[in-house]
Amino acid sequence: MKLQKKLFAIGTTLLLTNTLYAQDGASLFDTKCAACHVTSRPSDKSTLVAPPVMGVMRHVKMRYTSKEEAVAFISAYALNPEASKAVCMPQKIKRFGLMPSQKGNVTKEELQTIASWMYDNFPPQGFQGMGRGQGKGQGKGCQTR
Numbered sequence: 676m677k678l679q680k681k682l683f684a685i686g687t688t689l690l691l692t693n694t695l696y697a698q699d700g701a702s703l704f705d706t707k708c709a710a711c712h713v714t715s716r717p718s719d720k721s722t723l724v725a726p727p728v729m730g731v732m733r734h735v736k737m738r739y740t741s742k743e744e745a746v747a748f749i750s751a752y753a754l755n756p757e758a759s760k761a762v763c764m765p766q767k768i769k770r771f772g773l774m775p776s777q778k779g780n781v782t783k784e785e786l787q788t789i790a791s792w793m794y795d796n797f798p799p800q801g802f803q804g805m806g807r808g809q810g811k812g813q814g815k816g817c818q819t820r
């Protein structure tokens with residue numbers, strides 16, 4: 676019984692730390708990135724100004740398999756967007772334009788937190804791309820249609 680209590684306490688602590696961390700990333704994303712990148716599945720794609728996060732992360736994860744690499748990529752891209760580095764398909768850049776550098780809007784440290792949160796939460800479980808099914812999604816762009 677005692678051990679169980681202890682384990683419960685440890686579990687709760689971990690959960691709290693995790694939640695705090697996640698909220699930090701979420702609120703940073705909200706203030707720094709969400710103006711352009713929506714975090715839910717868009718009901719009206721014609722109003723989008725940038726690919727939704729779930730699409731972005733799906734493609735980031737196709738290219739970068741470890742969290743470390745993915746976080747490094749996202750942080751670097753947000754400060755220095757370049758078409759040659761993009762994991763989005765060229766037609767996305769054509770449609771939305773290249774992402775404007777977020778230099779001055781967000782720091783490297785904040786980006787670590789944001790990118791880590793993005794990696795942990797997107798794409799949401801069961802996400803299969805926008806529209807069509809899984810499998811054929813490779814290379815369809817950040818916002819798969």
Ligand code: HEC
Pocket residue numbers: 707708709710711712724725726731749752753756757760761762763764767768771772773774775777781789790817
């Ligand atoms: C002013 C609008 C705007 C803001 C603010 C913005 N983005 Fe973007 N972002 C875009 C657009 C447009 C694209 C798609 C074109 C591209 O890939 O450059 C994009 C693409 C991306 C991509 C995919 C890059 C790729 O490989 O093509 C990542 C990662 C990303 N954004 C991260 C972020 C993060 C992190 C933030 C917040 C710090 C952020 N963005 C804020 C407009 C924005």
